[in-house]
Amino acid sequence: MSGVNADDIERRLIVATQRGLPLVPRPYHALAEELGIPAEEVMQRLGDMLARGVIRRIGAVPNHYAIGYTANGMSVWDIDDEYIHAIGERIGALPAVTHCYQRPRALPDWPYNLFAMVHGHSRDDALREVESIAALIAREFPGACRGHEVLFSSRILKKTGLRIAA
Amino acid sequence: MSAAHAPAALDDTDRAIINALQGEFPLCERPYAAAAEALGLSEEELLARLQRMLDAKVLTRFGPMFQIERMGGAFCLAALAAPEHRYDEVAAQVNAFDAVAHNYRREHALNMWFVLATEKPEGIAAAADAIETATGLVVRRFPKQREYFVEMRLKA
Numbered sequence: 001m002s003g004v005n006a007d008d009i010e011r012r013l014i015v016a017t018q019r020g021l022p023l024v025p026r027p028y029h030a031l032a033e034e035l036g037i038p039a040e041e042v043m044q045r046l047g048d049m050l051a052r053g054v055i056r057r058i059g060a061v062p063n064h065y066a067i068g069y070t071a072n073g074m075s076v077w078d079i080d081d082e083y084i085h086a087i088g089e090r091i092g093a094l095p096a097v098t099h100c101y102q103r104p105r106a107l108p109d110w111p112y113n114l115f116a117m118v119h120g121h122s123r124d125d126a127l128r129e130v131e132s133i134a135a136l137i138a139r140e141f142p143g144a145c146r147g148h149e150v151l152f153s154s155r156i157l158k159k160t161g162l163r164i165a166a
Numbered sequence: 167m168s169a170a171h172a173p174a175a176l177d178d179t180d181r182a183i184i185n186a187l188q189g190e191f192p193l194c195e196r197p198y199a200a201a202a203e204a205l206g207l208s209e210e211e212l213l214a215r216l217q218r219m220l221d222a223k224v225l226t227r228f229g230p231m232f233q234i235e236r237m238g239g240a241f242c243l244a245a246l247a248a249p250e251h252r253y254d255e256v257a258a259q260v261n262a263f264d265a266v267a268h269n270y271r272r273e274h275a276l277n278m279w280f281v282l283a284t285e286k287p288e289g290i291a292a293a294a295d296a297i298e299t300a301t302g303l304v305v306r307r308f309p310k311q312r313e314y315f316v317e318m319r320l321k322a
């Protein structure tokens with residue numbers, strides 16, 4: 001895929017779908033009409049964007065509070081740089097962890113370089129998960145973790161997702 | 167406590183829809199009909215339930231989730247410490263930026279955490295700087311250095 005036109009159509013597809021797919025029986029045809037291209041091309045391009053990872057997935061994005069995950073804890077960890085990737089891979093693979101990233105420290109007051117999002121049906125639930133992560137690191141990588149905190153979210157202030165200008 | 171905290175009243179069919187449709191939505195002429203059939207529902211009922219869950223904010227969206235980095239764009243986690251007496255004002259100032267994709271209140275000295283998403287990598291610094299100007303507060307930037315795992319599906 002190359003050329004200005006191809007990129008332009010993809011960009012217009014993003015603008016047309018970033019708020020959501022049309023809730024009509026033939027949503028890709030509705031998009032095709034809006035963009036002035038054939039419906040087959042809409043489906044083919046969306047499939048291609050999925051294959052390339054430009055689209056992670058197509059479907060429902062739940063509000064995690066509304067489906068019962070009332071405790072959303074961002075656990076942050078100060079991990080010895082030597083073990084950061086091994087521990088990141090290990091923690092990211094745990095079922096309770098939905099996102100896991102290495103991020104830069106911001107010393108002196110932010111020593112944390114590993115972020116792992118933990119969702120639970122209660123704070124106790126989420127805290128138990130975090131404590132089991134701490135125990136796992138202490139057991140498998142003794143001395144590699146110098147400290148951690150959990151930042152619970154108490155309110156969703158905005159959750160719109162990507163918005164690029166038309 | 168805000169309304170966002172109360173788990174919504176969902177029946178088993180709603181839960182089945184949420185669990186089945188967090189990905190792999192079909193690319194075909196009548197995708198809702200195809201998805202509905204797999205769930206033992208009619209197309210009309212699936213569309214009506216999706217609309218109801220969107221209206222009730224059980225779903226924040228139904229559609230593609232974009233990974234803008236794969237199109238040359240960028241994401242960046244950022245945080246600031248908003249004084250309590252200005253909290254709602256600062257939240258409104260931050261949320262007014264289209265580049266702010268999500269924003270959460272968190273219990274910490276850094277009490278507002280948001281994700282910036284821009285079409286070009288240089289848009290991140292521009293957005294963070296503009297938020298500093300609008301709020302008069304320092305925006306701490308936490309770009310990801312490595313992604314170990316991302317799975318946004320949650321069982322309802």
